[in-house]
Amino acid sequence: MTDAPLLAKLRDLIQANGPMSVAEYMTHCLSDPAHGYYATRDPFGVAGDFITAPEISQMFGEIVGAWLIDVWQRLGAPDPVNLVELGPGRGTLMSDILRVARLAPDFEQAVSIHLVETSPVLRGRQQDVLKAAGAEAHWHDAFNQVPPGPALVIANEFFDALPIRQFVRLDIWRERAVGLDTRSRLAFGVGPGVLDDGPEAPQGSILEICPAAAAIMTEIATRVAHENGAALIIDYGHAQSGPGETLQALCGQSFSDPLDRPGESDLTAHVDFAALARAALDAGAAPHGPMPQGEFLNALGLVERAERLSAGAASEERDAIRAAVNRLSAAEEMGTLFKVLAVTPRGIVPPPFM
Numbered sequence: 001m002t003d004a005p006l007l008a009k010l011r012d013l014i015q016a017n018g019p020m021s022v023a024e025y026m027t028h029c030l031s032d033p034a035h036g037y038y039a040t041r042d043p044f045g046v047a048g049d050f051i052t053a054p055e056i057s058q059m060f061g062e063i064v065g066a067w068l069i070d071v072w073q074r075l076g077a078p079d080p081v082n083l084v085e086l087g088p089g090r091g092t093l094m095s096d097i098l099r100v101a102r103l104a105p106d107f108e109q110a111v112s113i114h115l116v117e118t119s120p121v122l123r124g125r126q127q128d129v130l131k132a133a134g135a136e137a138h139w140h141d142a143f144n145q146v147p148p149g150p151a152l153v154i155a156n157e158f159f160d161a162l163p164i165r166q167f168v169r170l171d172i173w174r175e176r177a178v179g180l181d182t183r184s185r186l187a188f189g190v191g192p193g194v195l196d197d198g199p200e201a202p203q204g205s206i207l208e209i210c211p212a213a214a215a216i217m218t219e220i221a222t223r224v225a226h227e228n229g230a231a232l233i234i235d236y237g238h239a240q241s242g243p244g245e246t247l248q249a250l251c252g253q254s255f256s257d258p259l260d261r262p263g264e265s266d267l268t269a270h271v272d273f274a275a276l277a278r279a280a281l282d283a284g285a286a287p288h289g290p291m292p293q294g295e296f297l298n299a300l301g302l303v304e305r306a307e308r309l310s311a312g313a314a315s316e317e318r319d320a321i322r323a324a325v326n327r328l329s330a331a332e333e334m335g336t337l338f339k340v341l342a343v344t345p346r347g348i349v350p351p352p353f354m
């Protein structure tokens with residue numbers, strides 16, 4: 001078996017500089033300009049490594065679109081308003097949102113579209129999809145480059161792709177690092193970093209923190225609190241912070257070892273929704289939820305939408321719609337593990353969090 005091309009590069013880096021943090025390792029694996037996972041491929045869809053909610057069914061983006069229009073009205077219908085998506089993948093969610101926006105001409109008129117995407121391959125894909133939808137959009141490398149003003153921000157399966165730091169409970173919390181074993185294979189070890197204010201936990205426990213997620217949430221919530229707007233964050237993760245290892249690698253729709261074939265599998269970690277909500281609150285905004293995805297979609301009319309789509313459809317199509325509803329909302333599918341966190345200015349409560 002030939003080595004993954006990124007492996008040679010990582011070995012050189014570790015030999016030169018010593019072990020790297022898990023966050024640095026994740027950054028190389030996902031975003032290396034030549035060999036990073038997202039930088040080099042379109043991983044979505046039935047033939048790809050994973051399928052996301054917007055790729056499962058148009059109903060997902062339609063419900064998110066209707067939510068955005070409703071919330072925009074509650075915010076006083078700011079015009080102009082930036083409609084921002086973080087990590088738009090294939091652009092499917094944004095194009096489904098824009099189809100719904102056509103039914104609300106005031107909203108459609110007010111929005112200017114901003115996509116935050118680091119992968120050149122996926123940017124190209126998003127450009128094609130939005131052009132076909134007749135929409136004009138602007139691309140940025142980071143949220144802080146989006147022009148000032150009110151912002152409606154959506155992020156589906158974006159925060160799970162941000163690099164995490166891991167700590168191992170030994171005498172104290174010590175930072176986990178990726179180094180080389182005696183046969184020059186990548187191996188986990190312990191680096192020089194320590195965590196001072198971690199919780200008590202049994203020896204050997206793992207604790208994950210995601211400074212990048214907290215930093216981006218702080219920027220979004222500051223914008224929402226001071227310039228008006230709202231955010232909808234959808235991802236898999238836990239409602240409470242606490243020890244536990246969630247770093248995972250996915251390749252060809254099955255789990256693999258995160259140190260195996262770097263750059264060729266998707267590396268993610270569960271999102272700590274409590275930490276995101278704290279960051280939003282500290283920045284002066286109001287967090288709502290997290291609420292399980294199934295509950296969110298059902299409260300906003302997933303079943304009714306499915307019935308409307310099914311009316312007059314062929315029986316195969318009706319089966320597909322029923323399967324999509326199940327996939328998006330059933331507890332044993334995406335309904336419970338996936339969660340929805342909304343952020344608004346204080347004093348506003350968006351549906352269905354009331």
Ligand code: SAH
Pocket residue numbers: 038044052053054055086087088089090093116117118119122141142155156157158161162
């Ligand atoms: N939202 C899409 C794709 C999710 S995958 C969907 O639901 O189908 C994660 C997306 O985030 C990809 O588009 C990836 O290229 C992008 N991404 C990952 N890290 C990023 C970063 N730091 N900044 C901007 N985009 C990033």
